[in-house]
Amino acid sequence: MPRIGVFVCWCGSNIGAVLDCPGLAAAAARIPNVVHAVDYKYMCSEPGQNMIVEAVREHRLDRVVVASCSPRLHEETFRKTLERAGLNPFVLEMANLREHCAWVHSKEPGRAQVKAEDLIRRAVAKVALAGPLSVSTLPVTRRCLVIGGGIAGMQVALDVADAGHEVILVEREPSLGGNMTRLDKTFPTLDCSACISTPKMVAVASHPKIKLYTYAEVSAVSGYIGNFTVTIRQKARRVDHAKCTGCGTCWEKCPTKVPSEYDLGMGTRKAIYIPFPQAVPNKPVIDAANCRQFTRGRCGVCAKVCPVGAIDYEEKESLVTEEVGSIVVATGYDLFRWQEAYGEYGYGKYPDVITGLQFERLVNAAGPTGGKILRPSDGKEPKTVVFVKCVGSRDAAKGKEYCSRICCMYTAKHAHQVLEKVPGAQVYIFYMDVRTAGKGYEEFYQRTQAEGATYVRGRVSKIYRMGDKLVVRGADTLLGRPVEVEADMVVLATAVVPAAGYREVSHLTGAASDKDGFFQEAHPKLRPVETHTGGVFLAGACQGPKDIPDTVAQAGGAAAKVIGLLNREELAANPMLSAVNETLCTGCLLCMPVCPYKAIEPKTITERLPGQPPRERTVAAVNPGLCQGCGACNVACRAGAIEVRGFTNEQLLAEVDALCL
Ligand SMILES: Cc1cc2nc3c(=O)[nH]c(=O)nc-3n(C[C@H](O)[C@H](O)[C@H](O)COP(=O)(O)OP(=O)(O)OC[C@H]3O[C@@H](n4cnc5c(N)ncnc54)[C@H](O)[C@@H]3O)c2cc1C
Ligand code: SF4
Ligand code: SF4
DSSP, X not given: OXXXXXXXXXXXXXXXXXXXXXXXXXHHHTSTTEEEEEEESOTTSHXXXXXXXXXXXXXXXXXXXXXXXXHHHHHHHHHHHHHHTTSOTTSEEEEEOIXXXXXXXXXXXXHHHHHHHHHHHHHHXXXXXXXXXXXXXXXOOOEEEEEOOSHHHXXXXXXXXXXXXXXXXXXXXXXXXXXXXGOSEETXXXXXXXXXXXXXXXXXXXXXXXXXXXXEEEEEEEEETTEEEXXXXXXXXXXXXXXXXXOOHHHHHOOOEEEOTTTTTSSEEESEEOSSTTOSSOOOEEOTTTOHHHHTSOOOHHHHHOTTOOBOTTOOOEEEEEEESEEEEOOOEEEOOGGGTOGGGXXXXXXXEEXXXXXXXXXXXXXXXXXXXXXXXXXXXXXXXXXXXXXXXXXXXXSOSXXXXXXXXXXXXXXXXXXXXXXXXXXXXXXXXXXXXXXXXXXXXXXHHHHTOEEEESOEEEEEEETTEEEEEEEETTTTEEEEEEESEEEEEEOEXXXXXXXXXXXXXXXXXXXXXXXXXXXXXXXXXXXXXXXXXXXXXXXXXXXXXXXXXXXXHHHHHHHHHHTOSEEEOOSOSEEEOTTTOOSOOTHHHHOTTOOEEEEEEEEOOTTSOOEEEEEEEEOTTTOOOOOHHHHHOTTOOEEETTBXXXXXXXXXXXXXX
């Protein structure tokens, strides 16, 4: 007969203020097979854990129920406690009295008490059928893939490479750097963005442990934690970078000019180009969609002028395969397409209504105007500039529900830059709230106000043209009256959204994204850089809007996790995975397409039945490295041939019986 111990936790007042914990322990003691039941204020504390260890020894317990918080928080803690007590760590079951009971039923303590007793009875019924599980090991490939070469991806790559591990960094644009290279100065210290980011770009490109693929994308990922195989699609550059010296003759002579993506349409580039002068690598690519050699079948100027014969119009894209042990997603952000949602701001038809990132290019010394703030329509210096915050942020009706976090601060920075660079300028900022939670941020905002920026609390309802002015109509909700400002230029602080293509990256890596498309961390407080897919980590704005200090801090955290993983020779595999009973499996493979982790594959076995010749047949096989124990295959299997260890059919039915009978 099993000898089960039940340990009821108060979780301070979280559980203790709603449920009668001593009463729950007394009720548990009456459940068959329970030989010891006790309650304590904090079961996860050292005295609480010691209480479990001592009780296991004293009462010869062979199974344990901890009735406390969610297993997501402390299952690992209590498994280690069981190991310390000399038990197999998998003869543990948790009853979630906090999230599933006390928190959600705090207004009905009487009924909550009954439910808590049921939850404990369920856990006892399940653990009574639990057996020991053994942990197998997996080898680790000591290399890391980083997807995205913005400040987040570069920081991860450098930290991991400095720790001695090889890094493969894949950036889809022709240069490293991401959005940070578009910025002029950075709040709140106003240090120059290029001065911080370009040395990082050079350090990445020259690091002996970093293999850089720019103008490339990940096209396939297979495998599992410690053992991923990655296919990288190197887009055709049509310039042989081994020969190219970056002299620039080709892009000087190229006759084709198109709007520059890097300058967000505020400037132009050639058909053969580097995105910006400090690009890394500082060697060009040909944009075939605009190159005359491809669109008209003639030109060839760059090939004629290139002194080293580096131009190769015939070059095709290629596929490269790399083996890695871990993956970091650092794909960053884009800005919300306000032109599609904000008709009242002119649907993008007024050239002098621009975004914050376009303003960064305007104000940047290396930008299209050489750093002079000039309005796009006629190149005149704007004397009155209106900034509108929360365009698409905190607007569930037309945009996104969430706050984009960085706009309050960069708008204060932009206001400061206008007041500094344009003598006699007037600056108005329409806002809903000013959020300045960060070191030195509030002081920076106060300084901008002191310099003369006028903050108007209220939404802008309309922007329309009158002569060569833009009239910004809104409401001042503090004074309770409508306001109209005649502006020369309007700058919109548009919402931060996940970078285009995040769905493909999510599908490839198995890292889930949340309702807004940002990558979902495994736990918002305790596992902020991990995902639910083993070996896949997150860094930077791909996980949610972030400024540079937070991005770099999170990248350092992701790098520490990767280093911790790659420092190991082998990994312990979770034993609570699906297992196939080959005798029952009919080989229908209905389970294969339902597995979200692609962990099931067909396997041929030789069957020997009495009195019959041996015959070969197909059965399902589970790859333990890929399986996450989600149980989707269990439900799909008509023959009942797949079960998740630790969640057998008998255990699940015993739980149902305990609750319903
Ligand atoms: C107008 C504006 C002003 C700002 N000013 C400041 C400031 O003054 N101070 C401050 O602290 N912060 C500022 N920020 C915030 C700052 O830009 C971000 O914190 C920072 O850029 C985030 O870095 P990241 O690497 O996470 O993302 P990104 O900079 O977006 O980099 C992501 C990289 O991943 C690449 N990528 C995307 N998808 C893929 C893919 N599928 N495969 C390969 N590569 C991919 C992208 O090409 C890009 O290079 C500002 C932001 C804006 C919009
Ligand atoms: S061939 Fe294409 S890239 Fe080269 S110079 Fe002509 S237009 Fe420019
Ligand atoms: S001219 Fe040739 S060597 Fe010079 S940048 Fe262009 S491709 Fe490179």
